[in-house]
Amino acid sequence: MKITDLKCAVIGQNPVVRVVTDAGLSGYGEVENTKPYLKPHVLFYKPYLLGEDPTNVERVMLKIRRLGSFKPWGSAVSAIEMALWDIAGKAAGLPVYKLLGGKVRDKVRVYNGAVRFPMAGSSPQDYAENVAKMKAAPEGFSIIKQGVAFHSVMPNQVPNFFYGEINPAHHSPYDGQFRDVPHPHRGPLTERGLKHVIACVEAMKAVLGDEVGLALDCGPGWMVPDAIRLAKALEPLNVMWLEDLLTGDYVPYTLADSYREVTQSTSTPIHTGEQIYLRQNFKDLIEKRAVRILGPDPADVGGLAELKWVAEYADLHGLLIAPHGIFDGLIGLAALVQVCATLPQNYIAFEYPLGQPAWWYDIVEGLPNPIVKDGLIDVWDRPGLGVNFDVEAARRYLPAGDEDFFD
Numbered sequence: 001m002k003i004t005d006l007k008c009a010v011i012g013q014n015p016v017v018r019v020v021t022d023a024g025l026s027g028y029g030e031v032e033n034t035k036p037y038l039k040p041h042v043l044f045y046k047p048y049l050l051g052e053d054p055t056n057v058e059r060v061m062l063k064i065r066r067l068g069s070f071k072p073w074g075s076a077v078s079a080i081e082m083a084l085w086d087i088a089g090k091a092a093g094l095p096v097y098k099l100l101g102g103k104v105r106d107k108v109r110v111y112n113g114a115v116r117f118p119m120a121g122s123s124p125q126d127y128a129e130n131v132a133k134m135k136a137a138p139e140g141f142s143i144i145k146q147g148v149a150f151h152s153v154m155p156n157q158v159p160n161f162f163y164g165e166i167n168p169a170h171h172s173p174y175d176g177q178f179r180d181v182p183h184p185h186r187g188p189l190t191e192r193g194l195k196h197v198i199a200c201v202e203a204m205k206a207v208l209g210d211e212v213g214l215a216l217d218c219g220p221g222w223m224v225p226d227a228i229r230l231a232k233a234l235e236p237l238n239v240m241w242l243e244d245l246l247t248g249d250y251v252p253y254t255l256a257d258s259y260r261e262v263t264q265s266t267s268t269p270i271h272t273g274e275q276i277y278l279r280q281n282f283k284d285l286i287e288k289r290a291v292r293i294l295g296p297d298p299a300d301v302g303g304l305a306e307l308k309w310v311a312e313y314a315d316l317h318g319l320l321i322a323p324h325g326i327f328d329g330l331i332g333l334a335a336l337v338q339v340c341a342t343l344p345q346n347y348i349a350f351e352y353p354l355g356q357p358a359w360w361y362d363i364v365e366g367l368p369n370p371i372v373k374d375g376l377i378d379v380w381d382r383p384g385l386g387v388n389f390d391v392e393a394a395r396r397y398l399p400a401g402d403e404d405f406f407d
């Protein structure tokens, strides 16, 4: 079997990758819905793929893996890798999890991710009401993550929150509109700002109790001493993790030594990793035990096998894994389910993406309905990623110039 074409069409806001072969099989991968601009970057890799056997996934990846980088420049390579596994699974008649070593669990745990509700404001009461809605969501999540501090509009809405300069143009990335760099604020917190964050976490824990775990996306943007103060103050509340305090999101480096200082100072688990590309860039974080939990996104880290490698190496060093995935769409969801079924027992949960807009559910076949039950997704057994386009339904959402995407 040989690769005869690489196609990319932006469907909704997600660049969708299609690897075409001479055997009548195609594989699909998907880039985050926050990156519609990446189509030319995907097509950049086409000359390297043509003529290769897609079922030798690693051999193909050796040709393109070096031509990527931290988020968002690892996304195209990652989506191509997913599409290769999809073809390899279809060719073998096996689900991708079998090709990655077999599943170690029949259901994979997810946390709320893209299931969230508009915040009325930034007060403790607003936070309590917001997580109450998430707790009541029909998916029955056993872990909920909420954005606070620099990963929220607190710097804009809470007077004297920090000593740095406020960026008035900041908009939450969760509305899909990047009118500015995401989460641009960084600097020392005031005592009032720190107390406000702690009060909001206490208000959320009062709602969730010990029934539903609470994780907090915090930055990036914290100074090391403030991060230590927050982590120590929250120790009695047993939060699941504090994410991306120092670096993360779109930061193209990790600062493992600074993270190690925070982690060593507290029993509160520290988490990072969603923007990191390739196993090599996790080496410092893992070998220095700089954080307790890693959160690579298969659509940014370099793909499914890359995520599994990072999870296994983390497990050898006593670290846990909770993959990012909020914007990965429905093909990305299928990829997350397949790889997370195979991860070692340091696996916590992955961040659940939605099909956005909602018509995505009309054009992708193979997902269970409902998808999430009691916070878990049943691992399916169809070949490849186990989902496919309803081509006739999907055609009408193809943009001008890409009408031949499925041909």
Ligand SMILES: [Mg+2]
Residues within 6 Å of the ligand: 217, 243, 244, 249, 274
């Ligand atoms: Mg995050």
